[in-house]
Amino acid sequence: MRLIDFMEAFPDEASCKSKLKEYREKQGVVCPRCGSAQHYWKKDKECYECKHCHYRQSLKSNTVMHGSQLPLRYWFIAMHLLTSTKKSFSAAELQRQLGHKNYNPIWALLHKLRNAMGKRDSEYEVCGMIELDEGFFSTEVPDDEKDKPLKRGKGSQKKSKVLVMAQTHEGTPSKKSDKPTSVKYIKMFVIEDLRSETIDDKVKMYIDPDSTIKSDDSKSYTNFSKIVKEHIHQAIEPKQVDKVLPWVHIAIANAKRLLLDVYHDIRPEYLQNYLNEFCWKFNRRNFGEALFDRLMVAAVSYKNQFRYNIE
The missing domain is CATH 3.30.420 (Nucleotidyltransferase; domain 5)
Structure with a gap:
């Protein structure tokens, strides 16, 4: 995705929330308490409520963004930069581009995304x-x-x-x-x-x-x-x-x-997280503009097993 296309598609926080909601519902929202896949979307609370046990979960729950206090647009910008460059993007440079005060949350954000890449690739075997x-x-x-x-x-x-x-x-x-x-x-x-x-x-x-x-x-x-x-x-x-x-x-x-x-x-x-990114991008080197979409799917379907409490 070109930068100008990204800016048009996600100009603000609301557009990012709408897109994340679309991806979550496409992948399927599952209740972590009872396992039900039937939910209501509570617009006033901006959360899902299970039809079976009435457990509520936020839009970020059980995604790679689980527990993060950073704006959704930060996550979308990071995913765009990681998928639109052949090489990579350092946390220090992303912090500078975002104008964020603290380095640690931005560093954790990137490593969570790299971990999601590795988890996605681990689902596939090589053969032949x-x-x-x-x-x-x-x-x-x-x-x-x-x-x-x-x-x-x-x-x-x-x-x-x-x-x-x-x-x-x-x-x-x-x-x-x-x-x-x-x-x-x-x-x-x-x-x-x-x-x-x-x-x-x-x-x-x-x-x-x-x-x-x-x-x-x-x-x-x-x-x-x-x-x-x-x-x-x-x-x-x-x-x-x-x-x-x-x-x-x-x-x-x-x-x-x-x-x-x-x-x-x-x-x-x-080191493994950096290698995850290298392999994930190499294995999808012919995906073109669909690379951002593939990372979104990996981020949404990710179960939070790599948690930092430094935001």
């Missing part, structure tokens, strides 16, 4: 041919590690481990790329360690069992043949990894570049 490898992203040293000597390499406290999956399919090389395959969807997960048990859990949860996994010969991947239909693995020289597993490493490189361009330092406990 899957490239799989891990990446190491630079983050701040955790508080409980700051007094310890800084390690080097992959085991450094400044490196967060990320498992990356890329669903690919065979395709004819195009003018822009000479690769024999094309990428469809990607998934990225921050993991605590590289043990096979940790990685196996993610594979079981997010990869269809009838799929084929292509990876290097890491000892962390020894159980894949028991989880999926086929596991293709081989020893890969560092110089050849981009040719054998091209899309995984393109995704890792692009994600790292995006984070470096927009943010100064990222705490390891929040």
Whole structure:
């Protein structure tokens, strides 16, 4: 959605409330007390009342905006900015654009939206041919590690481990790329360690069992043949990894570049939310103007499991 179209569609708080109400009723309003899907809209109170038990809930209840005291227009502007840019938007820049006094509520708003993106993507598995490898992203040293000597390499406290999956399919090389395959969807997960048990859990949860996994010969991947239909693995020289597993490493490189361009330092406990945004936007890269609509659906259908009490 272009900026001028957004301003025309949502010029004030009332227009945002009307649109949110439309999305909520399209997705279905469910009573959190009795589970009934039949409600009245009480215009004088601006809330829904259950026809069965008469429990009332606000327009924001059980959405990503649950409990927020920020204006709805802030949320709509944030969703527009996140979906209309290829990269991302920092909380500090959004705070400046909104002219809001406090940073923390704006930071929480963006992270709630990123968490909603991740929750939406977690509903889908990847299938077919899957490239799989891990990446190491630079983050701040955790508080409980700051007094310890800084390690080097992959085991450094400044490196967060990320498992990356890329669903690919065979395709004819195009003018822009000479690769024999094309990428469809990607998934990225921050993991605590590289043990096979940790990685196996993610594979079981997010990869269809009838799929084929292509990876290097890491000892962390020894159980894949028991989880999926086929596991293709081989020893890969560092110089050849981009040719054998091209899309995984393109995704890792692009994600790292995006984070470096927009943010100064990222705490390891929040890295997953930034990766959620990157993957969500990548997986919907061909949606065009419908991207705002897709984020609205994710926000409305979100159950509030990521609550901040800092507004």
